[in-house]
Amino acid sequence: MSWRYSSDIIHRKLKYVETLASEDGISMSMDRWVNFLQDIQLEISFETIYRTLLDLHLMILAGFDWTDFDFPPLPSDFILQNITEPPIEVVAKAKYDMTRYDISYYDPPDITFKDIERFAWNLRYKASEKDTLKYKKTSESLKNLIATYKDQLKNAGVSDKLLDVIEGSLSLVESRLLNGAYVGFSVVGLSKVGEPSPAEAKYDALVDTRTTDDWKTTVKTESILAWDNIVGWARVGYARVSTYDMIMNKTVSDEIVNRINEFWKRSGLVPAGKLSIYGGPDYYAITTEELQTLWQRIFMLQRVDQYHYHGGTQQLKMQYNIKNIKPILDKHGVISNMRSMYYNFAHELCYASHDSHRLYKKWRKLVAEEDIIQKYIRMGCDEHILREIVGMVKK
Numbered sequence: 001m002s003w004r005y006s007s008d009i010i011h012r013k014l015k016y017v018e019t020l021a022s023e024d025g026i027s028m029s030m031d032r033w034v035n036f037l038q039d040i041q042l043e044i045s046f047e048t049i050y051r052t053l054l055d056l057h058l059m060i061l062a063g064f065d066w067t068d069f070d071f072p073p074l075p076s077d078f079i080l081q082n083i084t085e086p087p088i089e090v091v092a093k094a095k096y097d098m099t100r101y102d103i104s105y106y107d108p109p110d111i112t113f114k115d116i117e118r119f120a121w122n123l124r125y126k127a128s129e130k131d132t133l134k135y136k137k138t139s140e141s142l143k144n145l146i147a148t149y150k151d152q153l154k155n156a157g158v159s160d161k162l163l164d165v166i167e168g169s170l171s172l173v174e175s176r177l178l179n180g181a182y183v184g185f186s187v188v189g190l191s192k193v194g195e196p197s198p199a200e201a202k203y204d205a206l207v208d209t210r211t212t213d214d215w216k217t218t219v220k221t222e223s224i225l226a227w228d229n230i231v232g233w234a235r236v237g238y239a240r241v242s243t244y245d246m247i248m249n250k251t252v253s254d255e256i257v258n259r260i261n262e263f264w265k266r267s268g269l270v271p272a273g274k275l276s277i278y279g280g281p282d283y284y285a286i287t288t289e290e291l292q293t294l295w296q297r298i299f300m301l302q303r304v305d306q307y308h309y310h311g312g313t314q315q316l317k318m319q320y321n322i323k324n325i326k327p328i329l330d331k332h333g334v335i336s337n338m339r340s341m342y343y344n345f346a347h348e349l350c351y352a353s354h355d356s357h358r359l360y361k362k363w364r365k366l367v368a369e370e371d372i373i374q375k376y377i378r379m380g381c382d383e384h385i386l387r388e389i390v391g392m393v394k395k
Contacts, residue, residue, distance in 0.1 A: 012319040013312045021307035030297040037268055043131060044263045045187045050177055052256050053185055054120060056083070057169035057227050061238045062162060063090050064113045070359045074255055084246045111158060111366060118363040119153060120166045125360070127170060127215075133178045133190070139216040146215070148378050152371040153363075161235060167212050168233040172221070175209035180223050185256075270295045321346045324392050332385050345376045345386060349393050 019025045033040065052073045058064040059073075059080055067076045074083075081087040126145055129136045137145065150163045176182065181191040206220040211232065221230050229239045269292040300307075322343055329339055349372055353365055373390070377383050 009316055009319045009323060013315045016312060016315045017308060021304065021311055023301065023304060026297065026300045026304070030294055030300070033296055034294060039131075040267055041264050042187065042190060044267060045260050046177070046190055047130070048256060048260050048263060049185050049187060050124065050173065051121060052252070052259075053177065053182075054124065054169060054173045055117065056252070057173060058113075058117060058120060058166070059083075060088065060090060060227055060240055061169065061235075062165055064117065066113075068112060068114045069117050070114065071259065073259075074251065078251060083249050083252065084242075085249065086243075086246065088240055088242070088246070090240065111156060115363045115366060116153070116158065116162070116166070118360045119149070120170065121360045122363065123149065123166070123170050124174075128174055128178060133192070135178075135210070137215075138210075139214060142215040144378060148375045152367045152375070155368060155371055156366045161238070164212075165235050165238045168235065169227075171210055171212050171215075172228065172230070172233060175207050175221065176223060179209075180205065180207040185253075266295055266299075268295065269293065317350065318347055321350060321393060325389055328385065328388055328392065332382065334382075334385070338381075341376060341379060341381055342385065342389060345372070345381065346389050346393050348372055349390065 017025070020029060051071065055064075055066060055069060055073045059066050060083065066072050066074055066080075074080075080090050123146060126137055127142060128134065136142075146167055150160070150167070153163060154160055177185070177191070179192060181193055205223045207223040208218045209221040211217045211219060221233075222228060224242075224244060227240070227242070229242065271292065325342060325346055329342060334342065348364075349369065352367065352369065352372065356362060369390070373383070373386050376386055
């Protein structure tokens with residue numbers, strides 16, 4: 001379909017093919033991958049622990065069914081009450097004609113636990129960095145962004161109390177993993193040891209935690225278990241009573257280890273088969289050596305045609321949007337620093353229902369077009385220009 005586009009638009013696809021969607025591009029990118037493999041696998045360990053702890057909050061506080069998650073943190077036959085010893089009491093999502101109204105909560109039937117868990121993980125990428133233990137956004141920048149995303153799901157019918165629980169859980173999990181450490185939830189060489197317990201406290205450790213009021217002010221919160229009921233974070237109906245002597249079931253940490261091992265295998269070197277006995281004289285010098293190959297290289301080489309035709313098509317569409325938006329921005333005198341937001345708006349609108357391979361982005365299918373427009377108005381874009389771009393994208 002490239003014949004439908006001008007040469008300047010096709011240039012973007014050719015650059016994409018050269019750097020990634022070709023055998024040579026994959027070879028060059030995988031050479032860089034091998035050089036950073038240890039750092040990549042360290043990040044995998046941290047991200048797996050981060051997501052597991054966030055999922056535990058959603059499971060324990062909001063009663064989410066983890067069997068529907070993209071990466072279930074527990075075996076499908078595990079009973080959530082037994083996640084600690086002694087067992088905890090959890091709330092469940094209501095089932096009509098089966099559960100009592102005052103001990104359950106309701107959400108729209110067309111929105112799944114998986115959708116909301118993906119939403120929560122998307123917020124994690126907005127709040128803190130991936131490659132270093134630092135905050136990514138702070139203050140009004142993050143607060144407004146989270147409020148915008150929450151409004152989008154509220155408009156889709158999700159309970160505002162549940163969304164508040166997700167925001168509070170994000171704050172607590174971030175603080176525990178960026179500023180503290182738990183046995184079973186720590187990465188050696190990366191996680192930080194929290195402050196010593198006060199002399200008068202037997203169990204408490206204090207961890208710097210950003211308040212959800214402004215996502216800037218930090219206060220010291222007690223860190224005892226994988227989740228804690230803390231004034232300012234706990235929500236009525238979503239808080240779980242705990243004791244100092246509760247112990248997390250070893251199944252949780254075992255599953256974390258299994259998931260990390262699986263991700264490491266998919267990102268690193270794997271056996272490629274032994275040398276042939278017909279390898280000639282050189283074979284006898286290395287009879288016990290096993291060949292290794294980078295699994296990511298194999299994975300990507302199998303998809304060269306998919307990258308070239310499907311991914312390349314998306315590159316053409318994106319550049320087509322940019323070219324057609326430029327005259328609109330020129331007409332309204334939009335300065336260079338603001339232009340990227342309008343380009344991002346066009347891409348987000350165009351791909352609102354796109355079946356992304358990045359699973360955490362799929363929750364955006366729940367978002368209406370008007371919600372996307374309001375998001376960018378909130379970011380400082382001109383509504384008239386946004387609606388003009390809508391007309392262009394929908395041609």
